[in-house]
Amino acid sequence: MFRIRFHGRGGQGIKTASQILGSAFFRSGFEVQDAPRYGAERRGAPIFAYVRADRSPIHERGVILRPDLVVVADESLVPIPAAGVLQGVTSNTLLLVNSPQTPELWQQRLKLGAPVLCLPVESEGEDRAGLPHIGATCAGAAARLVGVVARESLVQAVEDELAKLGADELEFNLDHALAAFDAFSRHAGRVQEGAAIEAGGYARPEWIDLEPDAALFAAPDVEGAATSEGAKTGLWRTLRPVIDYERCNRCSWICSTLCPDGAIRVEADHTPRVDYDHCKGCMVCVAVCPPHAIAAVSEAGARAEESPA
Amino acid sequence: MTRQLLTGNGAAAWGARLARADYVPAFPITPQTEIIETLAEWIDRGEMAGRLTTLESEHSMITAAAAAAATGVRVFTATSSQGLLYGLEMIYTVAGWRVPFLLVNVSRGLATPITLEPDHTDVLAARDSGFLQVHCATCQEIVDTVLIAYRLAEDPRIRLPAIVNQDGFYLSFTREAVELPAPEAAQRFLPAFDPEAIRFRASRPLSQACAVLGASSYSYFRYETHLASLKALDVYDEIAEAFEQEFGRRWPPVEAYRCDDAEIVFFMIGAFATKAREAVDRLRDAGVAVGLVRPRLVRPWPAGELRRTLLRKRAVVVVDQNLSMGSGGVLHAELAATLYGQPGAPVLLSFVGALGGRDIPPEEFFEMARLAREAAEKGEAPAPRLLYTAQELREMRKLQAVAHAERKELP
Ligand code: SF4
Ligand code: SF4
Numbered sequence: 001m002f003r004i005r006f007h008g009r010g011g012q013g014i015k016t017a018s019q020i021l022g023s024a025f026f027r028s029g030f031e032v033q034d035a036p037r038y039g040a041e042r043r044g045a046p047i048f049a050y051v052r053a054d055r056s057p058i059h060e061r062g063v064i065l066r067p068d069l070v071v072v073a074d075e076s077l078v079p080i081p082a083a084g085v086l087q088g089v090t091s092n093t094l095l096l097v098n099s100p101q102t103p104e105l106w107q108q109r110l111k112l113g114a115p116v117l118c119l120p121v122e123s124e125g126e127d128r129a130g131l132p133h134i135g136a137t138c139a140g141a142a143a144r145l146v147g148v149v150a151r152e153s154l155v156q157a158v159e160d161e162l163a164k165l166g167a168d169e170l171e172f173n174l175d176h177a178l179a180a181f182d183a184f185s186r187h188a189g190r191v192q193e194g195a196a197i198e199a200g201g202y203a204r205p206e207w208i209d210l211e212p213d214a215a216l217f218a219a220p221d222v223e224g225a226a227t228s229e230g231a232k233t234g235l236w237r238t239l240r241p242v243i244d245y246e247r248c249n250r251c252s253w254i255c256s257t258l259c260p261d262g263a264i265r266v267e268a269d270h271t272p273r274v275d276y277d278h279c280k281g282c283m284v285c286v287a288v289c290p291p292h293a294i295a296a297v298s299e300a301g302a303r304a305e306e307s308p309a
Numbered sequence: 310m311t312r313q314l315l316t317g318n319g320a321a322a323w324g325a326r327l328a329r330a331d332y333v334p335a336f337p338i339t340p341q342t343e344i345i346e347t348l349a350e351w352i353d354r355g356e357m358a359g360r361l362t363t364l365e366s367e368h369s370m371i372t373a374a375a376a377a378a379a380t381g382v383r384v385f386t387a388t389s390s391q392g393l394l395y396g397l398e399m400i401y402t403v404a405g406w407r408v409p410f411l412l413v414n415v416s417r418g419l420a421t422p423i424t425l426e427p428d429h430t431d432v433l434a435a436r437d438s439g440f441l442q443v444h445c446a447t448c449q450e451i452v453d454t455v456l457i458a459y460r461l462a463e464d465p466r467i468r469l470p471a472i473v474n475q476d477g478f479y480l481s482f483t484r485e486a487v488e489l490p491a492p493e494a495a496q497r498f499l500p501a502f503d504p505e506a507i508r509f510r511a512s513r514p515l516s517q518a519c520a521v522l523g524a525s526s527y528s529y530f531r532y533e534t535h536l537a538s539l540k541a542l543d544v545y546d547e548i549a550e551a552f553e554q555e556f557g558r559r560w561p562p563v564e565a566y567r568c569d570d571a572e573i574v575f576f577m578i579g580a581f582a583t584k585a586r587e588a589v590d591r592l593r594d595a596g597v598a599v600g601l602v603r604p605r606l607v608r609p610w611p612a613g614e615l616r617r618t619l620l621r622k623r624a625v626v627v628v629d630q631n632l633s634m635g636s637g638g639v640l641h642a643e644l645a646a647t648l649y650g651q652p653g654a655p656v657l658l659s660f661v662g663a664l665g666g667r668d669i670p671p672e673e674f675f676e677m678a679r680l681a682r683e684a685a686e687k688g689e690a691p692a693p694r695l696l697y698t699a700q701e702l703r704e705m706r707k708l709q710a711v712a713h714a715e716r717k718e719l720p
Contacts, residue, residue: 032485062584196671207696208698
């Protein structure tokens with residue numbers, strides 16, 4: 001059975017990637033299970049999706065704990081433990097990272113013995129994380145790496161999933177899926193189908209008997225501001241809101257009130273300031289500002305400008 | 310017949326469409342929303358006849374569903390978790406009206422703490438209401454079961470509303486290959502609803518669901534609802550037979566997998582039962598005689614079928630994806646009541662797990678099977694276990710340390 005996990009951020013088309021790959025497998029005669037997994041947060045939040053494909057009916061269910069291929073659409077997720085990118089990755093897992101770094105550098109960094117491939121950089125300074133076609137690109141690359149999906153099946157799969165978006169969108173995504181499919185021809189079939197866990201000689205679960213903790217401790221409470229302060233949700237951003245203070249008319253409440261994260265503070269002179277440590281990049285403020293004083297700029301571009309490495 | 314990839318929510322919506330539901334009262338809740346969105350789109354585009362109305366709460370939604378059913382139309386609705394609980398007063402109320410309609414529940418763990426992922430504590434809160442309750446484990450099963458459940462609910466011998474349950478995320482958002490019944494075949498299997506006398510006529514006043522102020526008449530009506538539910542066991546078999554003839558797929562009240570020569574049997578409902586089935590295959594590879602019993606019908610409770618399947622097994626591993634606070638797993642207690650005092654009753658082991666979608670990895674099934682063999686040898690069941698690992702507690706402690714960072718005295 002093939003077990004494949006896609007990681008990215010809400011808004012990057014990760015669910016679509018899993019569905020394109022799922023359909024491509026299905027059209028190649030495989031039994032398929034594909035599913036996204038997300039929490040209450042949407043745009044910018046870490047999400048993942050997964051695909052199982054096998055020649056016989058699939059009874060495994062739930063998230064994939066031991067993936068054969070992990071595709072990472074946004075490299076900034078790799079070091080975030082909660083994103084779970086590296087969960088269950090072994091030397092038998094192939095990692096495909098959308099990154100301008102080299103595979104060698106990733107291998108050194110991760111020290112997992114897992115082979116790494118990188119999606120080719122397309123153009124300098126582009127907001128890689130925010131690329132609208134990154135889901136299709138990831139699916140196209142994955143379809144080639146598994147080695148059992150024909151180009152024609154990928155074309156049909158992209159049509160199955162994206163025809164509803166209209167001809168232009170479809171063509172745009174199809175081009176990128178096929179470009180990735182072709183770019184990885186050298187690596188076709190690199191993904192090894194993992195075996196099922198065997199019942200003879202399995203690792204015994206470390207079950208424990210939970211004790212009743214004091215109620216004060218066992219209630220699901222979060223104390224004080226330190227925790228939300230400490231969670232740097234600014235890392236989620238693929239787009240950054242930038243206020244043009246020439247245009248801002250100091251209305252003093254619209255953006256700051258409607259920001260779902262309370263990430264805009266208004267100073268005594270009515271000047272709004274975005275707290276970039278915590279702004280998630282949802283673009284609500286961009287949409288609501290009456291004089292259109294807030295622009296959405298590429299986060300990667302803005303970061304590159306801040307620290308030209 | 311062509312197969313296509315469909316989510317559990319998509320399959321549920323197709324079930325309603327193939328059943329030609331006339332009326333869909335709706336209220337959104339994750340992870341159910343996609344069902345009503347899909348139906349709304351179809352109705353809007355004229356691909357499905359019928360009418361969809363959004364209500365202001367699940368309480369009103371259930372009331373509207375039953376009230377519409379009481380006028381003799383076919384009604385479909387759906388909810389999940391807290392939504393089901395919010396409608397619970399009416400769930401219990403309308404079952405006694407003896408009007409049939411169908412509610413798809415997309416299981417999701419209950420608050421507190423709030424979560425999105427599934428367990429069955431939500432739907433089991435409706436267990437004693439009088440609604441028939443059928444649990445699905447695959448997307449194919451969902452569309453098929455919607456048709457079966459309508460026919461069961463509408464049978465004049467039964468006339469009870471029905472809940473078809475699917476698990477959030479692991480069915481609702483998971484695509485699998487589904488063979489959709491052809492509309493003509495669905496129509497043959499499930500003809501238009503014949504409401505007989507419950508047809509509403511403005512010119513012919515009728516008081517339905519009257520109050521009674523006497524214990525005997527009260528008891529009569531409560532017993533009758535109970536007996537109708539039990540009657541559904543026989544009627545279900547007829548309907549499953551007819552379904553198989555029409556579509557070639559068999560949906561028994563209790564699915565028994567590799568049970569004939571099994572000494573140890575896993576006992577589970579819902580989507581994660583497929584994980585137990587996978588574990589059965591792996592254990593069989595390793596030479597262990599195990600099987601899986603998965604009741605689809607939870608109400609009525611197929612006691613006879615369960616006795617036939619489980620008596621004279623050595624041990625049964627009950628994995629409850631629910632928790633009755635202060636007691637334990639609901640299915641464990643129900644199964645104990647079914648098998649207690651019967652000749653050849655197996656040892657029953659109780660595991661509670663997969664709450665809020667917590668995974669049950671294969672190793673845990675293997676370990677449960679090992680403990681079951683041990684218990685069978687001893688003739689004594691170990692204490693019920695809440696599935697939780699040292700690693701999970703370590704992670705929990707880390708979260709608690711952060712959550713309580715500003716509290717002075719940490720324990
Ligand atoms: S509203 Fe603006 S400032 Fe607030 S999180 Fe969204 S993008 Fe950031
Ligand atoms: S909403 Fe626009 S005008 Fe008002 S404070 Fe914010 S940036 Fe300035």
